[in-house]
Amino acid sequence: MTSPLPMRYVQLRAFHYVAICGGFSRAAEALFLTQPAISDQVRKLEEEYDILLFNRRNKQVTLTQQGEELLTITRRLFDVEQQALELLTESRALRLGELRIVADAAHHLVPVLGRFRARYPGVHITLRAGNTQSVLDSLRAYEADLGVLGEMPEGRDFVTLKLNSTPIIAFAQRDHPAAARGRMSLADLARFPLVLREQGSKTRHRLEELAEAEGVPLAAAIEAEGREAVREIVASGAGVGFVSTAEFGADSRFSAIEIDAPPMLMDEALICLRERAGSKLVQAFFDIARSADPQG
Template sequence: MGYPITFRQLEIFNSVAKHLSYTRASEELHLSQPAVSMQVKQMENLLDAALTEKIGKKLFLTPVGQVIWDYAIHVLSSKSAMEETIASMRGSEKGHLRLAVPETANQFVTLSLAQFRKLHPGISFELLIHNRQGLLECMKNNEADLVIMGQTPEELDLETRSFMNNPLVIIAPVNHPLTKRKSIKLSDLAELEFVVREVGSGTRLAMQKFFSQHKATLKTSMEMPTNEAIKQAVSAGLGLGIVSLHTLQQELALNLVELLNVKEMPIMRIWYMVHQKQKIVTPAMQVFMDFVSEKTENIWVEKYPSLDTYL
């Protein structure tokens, strides 16, 4: 027996399941809370099973609710892909992409989006900014169509596509004694303190691996949750820092920090576009991935030519 559940009901339930809140779902969908509750109740009547349950003040999905949510994600993704494919076949370009990126990539991603939108105005975006753990959750929960990250996880079944180098460099406060030296050994930094990202971040993992490979000491004085916080701390004189070159355009232009000429640096990482292997690649996704692969590095270098030598 088929159940006449509508796409709209699946969209509403998807929002409730994602937020585990009828109130937040109603705000996201611009509906009243009773309207959201009524649609979920209709689904429960059709399925003859509860989809959510409230324990104390918290809302949870029931086992049936979890199954319905899993299918809702795939059905809604397929619906979006179908609409984009049909629009492409008709000669019109249409689509909406949920793009998740780390704070480190935000500057070059927004530059690329500005150029892309000029060429493809029919494709809209939702830009999500997360730390590494947030990016992994986005992929696991299908909350993003495409993720940009610097270190891909081995535990997930992913399609990856590299598109640009991501050099990590050492920064120091302006007028730090080491800024006068043309060549610095990594061992010269053994007694100096570093301001670092939180445990588990991609930059922190790359730093630890690099220092370990070179049998060098990494002395940390303070942990920070964002690259912006690290740059501000370094500028204030709280220590040295290691950040992506792609985050430093403004600070270098305003002479807030300086790059150190460390012989073994930069730590050269790679930027990747990532999505789940089972993800349906829509025409909008494909044209955006091709654009990023072909154009992003050139867009960044044209904007900041003085930093080209580090790539």
């Protein structure tokens, strides 16, 4: 014998949506069903229990007293169902999910990644490098769930969390002639061969803004894609590079050179598309990032 529960559930759901949507047509749209199907399910519920749930007058649908009482119950019923679905979905995502991150500098995430992996060891994480433009493009194309970039993006498309804010400095191989001077103007730095990031890099954009403001010609002797490429070229003694102090690190091959100008701050931010902010994995990563101290 087939249990009547599945059919009763369908009928209760039809009643609930008619009640909360204010009509049969709107309920049908919400449930992706036809209006006759919704009407038939409500009618069968009323006939089976010999009860009138809706007053139908002049194409207006209102709840009867018994309908009001049943709606109080179905609100609890479907709210509990939604909570159960969210719990099941969250559990699966946080146990076996995949999180895709694209970052202009991965080291900003090291403290967060360690804590996240300790708490959610089953989540598979992919991390790839990019510049500001490629981070934004990857998020908008749904090729990444999270991004890290050297600015707080404008507009309302993204949810952001500031990780840190540090100034841009120059750096050179420790035996390079520029390394002996701990502080130089951009004009003086520009007399040396410069190793600059590719177009689309926020670091390069900030340098070009300063150069324009100070009337300094800024030309790349070598243009390299990616921060690590710049570091290795500078390590060879081929020129002077630029990086934020947070990214400079403790590499004994290099000497830091302060730029004699108003600080050019790089605001490293964790970001995601606003419409993806409800993802359980994204929420979990943001929560851990808020509780971590990336600079500590």
